[in-house]
Amino acid sequence: MYEFTQDCLTGIDQIDEEHRKLFSLINEAVELPKEARTSQTVKNILEHLSDYAVNHFAHEEAYMEAQNDPELPLQKKEHQAFADHVKLLEKQPLTGENASAMLDEILTYLVRWLYRHILSSDMMIGKLEAKEDEDPFAFTDKYKTGIEMVDEEHKKLFEIIRETNDVINTEFVHDKYDEIMRLLAELKNYTEIHFSDEENLMEEIGYPGLEAQRMAHESFVEKLVTIDLEELDEIDDNQQEYLLHLIDFLLGWLVNHIIGMDKKIADYMAKMHS
DSSP states (O other): OOOOOGGGOOSOHHHHHHHHHHHHHHHHHHTSOGGGOOHHHHHHHHHHHHHHHHHHHHHHHHHHHHTTOTTHHHHHHHHHHHHHHHHHHHTSOOOTTTHHHHHHHHHHHHHHHHHHHHHHTGGGTTOOOOOTTSOTTOOOGGGOOSOHHHHHHHHHHHHHHHHHHHHHTOOSOTTHHHHHHHHHHHHHHHHHHHHHHHHHHHHHHTOTTHHHHHHHHHHHHHHHHHOOGGGGGGOGGGHHHHHHHHHHHHHHHHHHHIIIIIHHHHHHHHHHTO
């Protein structure tokens, strides 16, 4: 059974309800006895899951479009990649012998993708705009968890992102591109160190949200790894916009992850000692 946890809530009712429904459909398929997993039954389940997911993506994209959400192009890209992968799986021949194995394969892929997508991309819906009177790169008290190691490492991440933003906004620097690449590499490396430290802490205290945190961490690192700055050569007219949008995403994800997930670690530790 796969649990739709509090960590998966975006705060947008329709999206959260549709995510719950997807988890419910997946669990129904997981619980289907092997003897009932005939070729036709498995085919029907896969079609139903795929259709529901595609409809959900359409609703999600419509919501984002109405909100002028800057993450919409990325969401569309991820949704399309998911749909394409499921279509490839569905094209594999279904027989009585492999129907159950095929169902398990698709359910495993769907759950892993869904958890990661919710925890990294969907959590960002509607959350990338900072208040005008705030310094978005300031590590203020509202981001502090009260766990010294975690807070110090979060502060360092804010500093690297601020430095990257400063370089992006600096004009007439001949090695600007190289410096941005260096800072993004530093961000990736330090992020991996921080996530490892944080996960070790959660493991030590028996934190129940560890697996969800791991998936969120893996998704963010994957995004850092797949940032294709080589594309800048092909988008000369929009390089600045591309890079500023990238900074918005990195900072927005970090802020949302700290407030939505990391602070719960501190809450759990407080309950342990109460």
